[in-house]
Amino acid sequence: MAKPAVSYCLLSCIFALLLVSFPSPDKDDQDKQVYIVYMGALPARVDYMPMSHHTSILQDVIGESSIKDRLVRNYKRSFNGFAARLTESERAILANMDEVVSVFPSKKLKPQTTTSWNFMGLKEGKRTKRNSLIESDTIIGVIDSGIYPESDSFSGKGFGPPPKKWKGVCEGGENFTCNNKLIGARYYTPELVGFPASAMDNTGHGSHCASTAAGNAVKHVSFYGLGNGTARGGVPAARIAVYKVCDVGVNRCTAEGILAAFDDAIADKVDLITISIGADEVGPFEVDTLAIGAFHAMAEGILTVASAGNNGPERSTVVSIAPWIFTVAASNTNRAFVTKVFLGNGKTIVGRSVNSFDLNGRKYPLVYGKSASSSCDAAAARFCSPGCLDSKRVKGKIVLCDSPQNPEEAQAMGAVASIVSSRSEDVTSIFSFPVSLLSEDDYNIVLSYMNSTKNPKAAVLRSETIFNQRAPVVASYSSRGPNPIIHDILKPDITAPGSEILAAYSPYAPPSVSDTRHVKYAVLSGTSMSCPHVAGVAAYLKTFHPRWSPSMIQSAIMTTAWPMNASTSPFNELAEFSYGAGHVDPIAVIHPGLVYEANKSDHIAFLCGLNYTGKKLRLISGDSSSCTKEQTKSLPRNLNYPSMTAQVSAAKPLKVTFRRTVTNVGRPNATYKAKVVGSKLKVKVIPDVLSFWSLYEKKSFTVTVSGAVPKAKKLVSAQLIWSDGVHFVRSPIVVYAKN
Numbered sequence: 001m002a003k004p005a006v007s008y009c010l011l012s013c014i015f016a017l018l019l020v021s022f023p024s025p026d027k028d029d030q031d032k033q034v035y036i037v038y039m040g041a042l043p044a045r046v047d048y049m050p051m052s053h054h055t056s057i058l059q060d061v062i063g064e065s066s067i068k069d070r071l072v073r074n075y076k077r078s079f080n081g082f083a084a085r086l087t088e089s090e091r092a093i094l095a096n097m098d099e100v101v102s103v104f105p106s107k108k109l110k111p112q113t114t115t116s117w118n119f120m121g122l123k124e125g126k127r128t129k130r131n132s133l134i135e136s137d138t139i140i141g142v143i144d145s146g147i148y149p150e151s152d153s154f155s156g157k158g159f160g161p162p163p164k165k166w167k168g169v170c171e172g173g174e175n176f177t178c179n180n181k182l183i184g185a186r187y188y189t190p191e192l193v194g195f196p197a198s199a200m201d202n203t204g205h206g207s208h209c210a211s212t213a214a215g216n217a218v219k220h221v222s223f224y225g226l227g228n229g230t231a232r233g234g235v236p237a238a239r240i241a242v243y244k245v246c247d248v249g250v251n252r253c254t255a256e257g258i259l260a261a262f263d264d265a266i267a268d269k270v271d272l273i274t275i276s277i278g279a280d281e282v283g284p285f286e287v288d289t290l291a292i293g294a295f296h297a298m299a300e301g302i303l304t305v306a307s308a309g310n311n312g313p314e315r316s317t318v319v320s321i322a323p324w325i326f327t328v329a330a331s332n333t334n335r336a337f338v339t340k341v342f343l344g345n346g347k348t349i350v351g352r353s354v355n356s357f358d359l360n361g362r363k364y365p366l367v368y369g370k371s372a373s374s375s376c377d378a379a380a381a382r383f384c385s386p387g388c389l390d391s392k393r394v395k396g397k398i399v400l401c402d403s404p405q406n407p408e409e410a411q412a413m414g415a416v417a418s419i420v421s422s423r424s425e426d427v428t429s430i431f432s433f434p435v436s437l438l439s440e441d442d443y444n445i446v447l448s449y450m451n452s453t454k455n456p457k458a459a460v461l462r463s464e465t466i467f468n469q470r471a472p473v474v475a476s477y478s479s480r481g482p483n484p485i486i487h488d489i490l491k492p493d494i495t496a497p498g499s500e501i502l503a504a505y506s507p508y509a510p511p512s513v514s515d516t517r518h519v520k521y522a523v524l525s526g527t528s529m530s531c532p533h534v535a536g537v538a539a540y541l542k543t544f545h546p547r548w549s550p551s552m553i554q555s556a557i558m559t560t561a562w563p564m565n566a567s568t569s570p571f572n573e574l575a576e577f578s579y580g581a582g583h584v585d586p587i588a589v590i591h592p593g594l595v596y597e598a599n600k601s602d603h604i605a606f607l608c609g610l611n612y613t614g615k616k617l618r619l620i621s622g623d624s625s626s627c628t629k630e631q632t633k634s635l636p637r638n639l640n641y642p643s644m645t646a647q648v649s650a651a652k653p654l655k656v657t658f659r660r661t662v663t664n665v666g667r668p669n670a671t672y673k674a675k676v677v678g679s680k681l682k683v684k685v686i687p688d689v690l691s692f693w694s695l696y697e698k699k700s701f702t703v704t705v706s707g708a709v710p711k712a713k714k715l716v717s718a719q720l721i722w723s724d725g726v727h728f729v730r731s732p733i734v735v736y737a738k739n
């Protein structure tokens with residue numbers, strides 16, 4: 001697992017999406033573990049009482065009347081189920097019960113400016129068209145690490161009372177106050193030493209995400225002067241409801257908490273859910289907390305936007321894989337933070353980091369970590385591994401380390417600064433003392449300079465921001481497709497700014513590991529940061545089309561995305577598997593022309609095609625739906641999704657057909673013509689002209705792709721564009737071979 005991008009992101013995101021690890025059993029509870037017992041939708045019967053049902057099931061299974069120490073949580077407002085401490089044999093009994101869809105361990109998950117909105121074209125003030133009244137009736141549900149309620153980004157000044165539809169509460173714990181901007185808060189995290197149980201954000205992650213989606217516009221915001229500008233969310237007039245499921249420490253977001261947050265957020269009547277949390281390991285839908293929660297949200301007309309994960313650039317690392325979740329990759333913007341290094345020989349090297357420390361250009365002696373240790377061998381010392389550096393040899397100097405992972409070691413041993421080698425120099429982060437990350441080539445220049453002179457010296461400068469022409473490019477850390485479970489659904493769906501985002505933070509959290517500073521705004525990187533950008537765009541779009549369903553919103557955002565160019569980006573060889581439909585365009589989304597709709601029944605048919613049948617299906621759907629013969633035969637690739645993907649056999653000639661239906665949301669009378677661009681494949685669209693006479697009229701077509709089978713691990717893609725001369729409705733078509 002020595003993937004540089006991952007270890008890097010551990011530093012840069014603090015709460016990067018990480019490995020799943022199962023909880024260690026409680027000390028006095030060695031043989032028991034927290035399991036989620038998922039029972040599908042709530043039965044429609046008026047006399048159904050979920051809590052007493054849960055209690056009686058649990059009493060039966062454990063053979064005791066007292067369930068006090070066993071029941072962890074009830075799911076009862078938006079879907080049905082509970083979380084409980086169970087032994088393996090109790091788990092097995094529950095899993096076989098008629099009323100139970102699945103029983104699975106409550107995994108631990110990890111959470112994965114302000115020019116970013118300008119970069120995307122959503123400008124400040126009058127230059128952007130807004131529906132202010134509807135925007136202020138929009139509620140964004142943020143499932144994350146809580147929020148810092150005193151931030152200017154969440155001030156209630158100028159806001160009227162909460163929208164009438166709001167059914168939530170402010171139960172943020174002691175000393176936690178909501179206002180007319182931050183209208184709701186709940187927490188599902190336990191008390192920790194030094195941190196009373198509350199919705200307060202102790203990590204900064206939740207405040208960052210919330211402010212990116214819907215924070216107020218706050219002027220003169222910076223990280224110690226760096227990136228100075230206005231911080232704002234995509235929908236500054238919208239309200240925020242916070243559901244805290246993560247806290248400080250490693251692996252502190254629980255699956256049982258996340259499911260409870262969905263249960264409440266849906267019933268509280270949020271308009272949209274943003275969740276920058278994920279596991280590393282994906283399983284089938286019935287054991288995937290996000291997929292379960294988001295399915296019930298979709299059924300209630302609520303779109304869930306989730307982060308793709310930070311496990312790139314390797315393929316098949318994407319973690320939000322259900323088609324009813326909108327999955328977001330991360331890319332850069334045209335602003336980059338650079339940290340220059342001046343060498344004693346007059347050479348200047350441009351490194352990366354967000355370095356607010358000013359050493360006034362003074363040069364200090366250079367020392368290589370590899371030769372600054374008496375306790376470690378060279379293999380460990382060169383990385384400045386913890387416990388390796390000798391204080392005597394590094395004190396007052398600038399230490400070179402072959403890895404960006406341990407800058408704290410050099411700082412703790414008295415170094416003034418550190419110059420480190422990084423293989424993912426496409427993203428920077430904040431450090432607790434002056435650090436510059438260099439590419440391997442630049443790092444070697446410093447090493448050979450050290451070799452060339454007896455008293456090597458260098459200066460590490462305070463960061464500057466530069467205009468980066470190479471944007472947008474998908475970040476190395478961003479998780480890639482293909483979809484590891486549903487091979488014929490393209491994931492991620494879209495990319496958005498995620499690298500070096502300046503947004504609200506919590507002064508209760510240090511801005512970097514072992515930092516002693518406290519800030520209200522900080523720079524973070526990750527798909528955690530790109531997800532709320534798309535949530536902001538979705539909310540913005542919804543203010544223009546309040547009745548649009550989650551699939552219509554997702555379709556509008558995907559089909560109007562900026563095309564990305566794989567050949568111009570270093571980490572983009574996986575092309576659509578990196579960025580899906582492309583880069584979100586908040587302006588174009590309002591007028592998509594046509595949309596690909598998929599409602600709950602379409603998703604049920606999709607599940608039928610995946611062999612979810614009979615009782616299991618009925619429990620999930622909450623109605624009497626059963627699969628028709630036709631549905632059982634329905635192919636996942638024929639779900640009416642805005643992208644078209646097929647995994648094909650490497651043994652046979654390629655020939656694959658997709659069926660799609662578009663709904664007219666543009667001009668009532670319009671004629672759209674199909675065009676296919678960017679492919680060596682043969683693509684036939686039938687019919688290739690669609691005429692509409694009214695709004696919301698639907699027209700169906702098929703797309704047949706044929707040609708040479710792509711090489712192993714490669715994909716071939718094309719773009720289908722429907723256009724009436726005004727709208728350009730673009731869908732990626734992706735075909736790849738089974739390994």
Ligand SMILES: *[C@@H]1O[C@H](CO)[C@@H](O)[C@H](O)[C@H]1NC(C)=O
Pocket residue numbers: 174175196
């Ligand atoms: C709440 O605020 C009061 C007054 O500042 C303080 O004494 C108390 O410790 C706080 N409680 C918590 C749980 O932080």
Ligand SMILES: *[C@@H]1O[C@H](CO)[C@@H](O)[C@H](O)[C@H]1NC(C)=O
Pocket residue numbers: 220221222224225228229
């Ligand atoms: C940010 O910019 C504004 C105006 O351009 C200035 O007044 C303010 O002092 C700056 N803040 C910092 C911390 O540099």
Ligand SMILES: *[C@@H]1O[C@H](CO)[C@@H](O)[C@H](O)[C@H]1NC(C)=O
Pocket residue numbers: 444447448451
């Ligand atoms: C520096 O010198 C050492 C020993 O003389 C040599 O092994 C190493 O390759 C040199 N490094 C560079 C970057 O020139």
Ligand SMILES: *[C@@H]1O[C@H](CO)[C@@H](O)[C@H](O)[C@H]1NC(C)=O
Pocket residue numbers: 565566567568678
């Ligand atoms: C992508 O970039 C390459 C190299 O700059 C260029 O040749 C090609 O035309 C571009 N493709 C598109 C679709 O813009």
Ligand SMILES: *[C@@H]1O[C@H](CO)[C@@H](O)[C@H](O)[C@H]1NC(C)=O
Pocket residue numbers: 599600601602
């Ligand atoms: C869902 O969409 C299908 C077409 O895909 C349509 O036949 C059906 O009536 C829709 N169901 C609802 C509840 O709108």
Ligand SMILES: *[C@@H]1O[C@H](CO)[C@@H](O)[C@H](O)[C@H]1NC(C)=O
Pocket residue numbers: 609610611
């Ligand atoms: C569904 O089950 C059928 C028959 O058992 C099998 O042929 C098919 O591959 C299964 N489909 C999926 C998506 O698992």
Ligand SMILES: *[C@@H]1O[C@H](CO)[C@@H](O)[C@H](O)[C@H]1NC(C)=O
Pocket residue numbers: 668669693
């Ligand atoms: C749409 O076309 C029909 C039939 O040609 C015509 O009667 C109607 O006026 C047109 N409507 C608009 C809005 O152009």
